[in-house]
Amino acid sequence: MPKSKSLARGVAIVGAGMSKFGAFSEKNSRDLFVEAFKEMTKSVDKGLDPSVIESLYVGNFSSDQFEHQAHTAPLLADAVGLTPIPATRVEGACASGGLALRQGVMAIASGMYDVVLVGGAERMTGLNTAGVTDALATAADVPFEIPAGFTFPGFYAAMASAYMHRYRMTPEHLMNVAIKNHDNASLNPNAQFGVTIQKWMEGRVAAAIKKGKPAPTWSTIWDFLHDEAGNPTVAWPLRLFDCSPVTDGAAAVLLVAEERMHEFTDHPIHIIGSGQASGSALHDRPELTTIPAAKIAATNAYEMAGVTAKDIRIAEVHDCFTIAEVIATEDLGFFAPGEGFKAAEDGVTARNGAKPINTSGGLKAKGHPVGASGVAQAVEVFKQMRGQAGERQVAGDVNLALTHNVGATGSTCAVHVYERRN
Amino acid sequence: MSEETTTIRPFSAAAFNQYIAEHKLMGTRCTKCSKTYAPPRAICPNCHSEKMEWVETSGKGKLAGFTVIYSGPTFMSEQGFDRKNPYISGIVELEEGTNISARITGIDPLKPSEIKIGTPLNVDFIEFGEGEAKKTYLAFKA
Ligand SMILES: [Zn+2]
Numbered sequence: 001m002p003k004s005k006s007l008a009r010g011v012a013i014v015g016a017g018m019s020k021f022g023a024f025s026e027k028n029s030r031d032l033f034v035e036a037f038k039e040m041t042k043s044v045d046k047g048l049d050p051s052v053i054e055s056l057y058v059g060n061f062s063s064d065q066f067e068h069q070a071h072t073a074p075l076l077a078d079a080v081g082l083t084p085i086p087a088t089r090v091e092g093a094c095a096s097g098g099l100a101l102r103q104g105v106m107a108i109a110s111g112m113y114d115v116v117l118v119g120g121a122e123r124m125t126g127l128n129t130a131g132v133t134d135a136l137a138t139a140a141d142v143p144f145e146i147p148a149g150f151t152f153p154g155f156y157a158a159m160a161s162a163y164m165h166r167y168r169m170t171p172e173h174l175m176n177v178a179i180k181n182h183d184n185a186s187l188n189p190n191a192q193f194g195v196t197i198q199k200w201m202e203g204r205v206a207a208a209i210k211k212g213k214p215a216p217t218w219s220t221i222w223d224f225l226h227d228e229a230g231n232p233t234v235a236w237p238l239r240l241f242d243c244s245p246v247t248d249g250a251a252a253v254l255l256v257a258e259e260r261m262h263e264f265t266d267h268p269i270h271i272i273g274s275g276q277a278s279g280s281a282l283h284d285r286p287e288l289t290t291i292p293a294a295k296i297a298a299t300n301a302y303e304m305a306g307v308t309a310k311d312i313r314i315a316e317v318h319d320c321f322t323i324a325e326v327i328a329t330e331d332l333g334f335f336a337p338g339e340g341f342k343a344a345e346d347g348v349t350a351r352n353g354a355k356p357i358n359t360s361g362g363l364k365a366k367g368h369p370v371g372a373s374g375v376a377q378a379v380e381v382f383k384q385m386r387g388q389a390g391e392r393q394v395a396g397d398v399n400l401a402l403t404h405n406v407g408a409t410g411s412t413c414a415v416h417v418y419e420r421r422n
Numbered sequence: 423m424s425e426e427t428t429t430i431r432p433f434s435a436a437a438f439n440q441y442i443a444e445h446k447l448m449g450t451r452c453t454k455c456s457k458t459y460a461p462p463r464a465i466c467p468n469c470h471s472e473k474m475e476w477v478e479t480s481g482k483g484k485l486a487g488f489t490v491i492y493s494g495p496t497f498m499s500e501q502g503f504d505r506k507n508p509y510i511s512g513i514v515e516l517e518e519g520t521n522i523s524a525r526i527t528g529i530d531p532l533k534p535s536e537i538k539i540g541t542p543l544n545v546d547f548i549e550f551g552e553g554e555a556k557k558t559y560l561a562f563k564a
Contacts, residue, residue: 133494143461147523148559155489162487165538235490238489
């Protein structure tokens with residue numbers, strides 16, 4: 001394993017914002033990025049003159065397929081009035097945003113720039129479900145995985161099958177992750193599904209009655225989650241509520257060299273650890289119950305930051321599927337292998353638990369505009385660490401946080417560690 | 423294991439698929455460290471040797487992970503699979519110690535909780551389409 005190096009100079013986040021996540025028929029990724037940029041600008045405590053921004057790195061998986069628009073970065077830079085600064089698109093499937101963030105960190109640490117904008121944008125709902133399935137499938141090892149009929153829910157379902165066999169987990173355990181993340185999203189005004197599963201179920205019943213159809217007889221959310229009519233199987237053992245949605249959205253963070261951070265704010269969030277690793281196709285791994293690239297990225301990020309898993313107060317992890325959150329929390333060292341699935345059930349990962357995970361609602365309920373997700377994770381920890389997360393604010397001193405962003409089945413992973421010092 | 427080997431074809435996805443069309447599950451073996459890879463590799467990730475050779479695998483393996491897919495990619499819908507007719511995709515650990523993704527047949531997809539990890543499997547090939555459009559897919563049968 002390559003040894004983790006330290007940053008040549010410190011990097012801090014001084015502004016962060018995101019668009020509303022959802023399905024927007026009248027918006028393209030550029031419109032969403034403009035929204036995120038405006039929110040980011042508003043968040044800079046001492047104000048931002050955009051002309052100080054020297055470079056843009058933007059995570060985008062596939063505007064080519066989703067919007068029939070390639071060459072995204074200069075268009076996004078231009079839309080927010082930043083041309084002619086360099087604008088670079090970074091692609092790592094669903095980890096595109098995390099990789100863009102890392103590029104921004106390295107660009108500042110190297111001394112090349114002092115002020116860098118990192119963005120992420122994806123507009124996915126222009127394609128129908130089959131189109132989105134086929135577009136996302138291009139993030140797999142296409143010649144060797146796709147002919148087997150695999151879809152992305154299918155890959156993670158295969159991991160879940162191996163996990164269930166090895167650790168005696170049941171599909172019900174995974175439902176606890178979905179329930180928790182919907183609870184968190186219900187307190188996030190930017191979330192795509194800002195409702196608890198209880199409210200969702202009640203909405204379904206009310207809609208049926210309104211249409212004069214027989215009302216479903218679900219008395220608890222468990223009835224609802226076990227019913228094919230409420231929660232259909234997508235790829236066994238994963239059902240609809242185990243899967244993140246198809247989302248349009250964008251996010252932006254402003255990174256600056258530490259020596260200049262006080263020009264922007266007196267409450268910066270420092271990025272003190274960054275790790276990235278890659279891996280093979282899912283079938284080519286010795287175990288299906290862990291993502292090796294995530295473990296390596298985490299080890300490197302912890303080592304650079306000089307902290308351990310135990311020190312991390314909150315984390316935004318890549319819960320593209322409920323099983324992915326379970327595996328993530330084990331790969332990050334929060335829980336021992338085979339213990340992660342119990343954490344949601346026991347409330348350990350709840351907002352008021354010992355290790356709050358995905359306070360934003362996660363990809364699962366906040367939404368997963370793939371190229372934007374890694375940057376939106378940084379937006380959430382920025383808000384939580386500064387005590388600006390509103391109703392979903394975690395109590396106590398959130399001085400250390402982590403983000404974990406995975407591409408495809410784990411062939412790419414980026415992990416970042418954040419610190420608040422005052 | 424079949425002793426049939428050849429060095430004529432390149433170590434590519436196209437060559438692998440050509441073998442699949444001939445109903446042969448071929449891998450590449452590193453002549454230096456003897457590790458076998460299916461899907462094939464042109465460079466050995468274990469010892470970085472570039473001296474590889476094609477070998478036909480035993481075609482025997484066991485189920486390492488699986489799913490029953492109710493909403494598949496377009497090409498699977500075209501083969502008649504949908505919510506009422508789901509199919510199994512899986513990861514198979516071959517006797518040779520290499521893993522591969524494949525369709526899984528000979529097991530009831532409607533009883534997924536009865537499917538056991540570790541189930542012994544044998545290579546199989548699924549053909550779809552006619553004439554020029556005919557495609558052969560790798561499968562493993564319980
Ligand atoms: Zn070798």
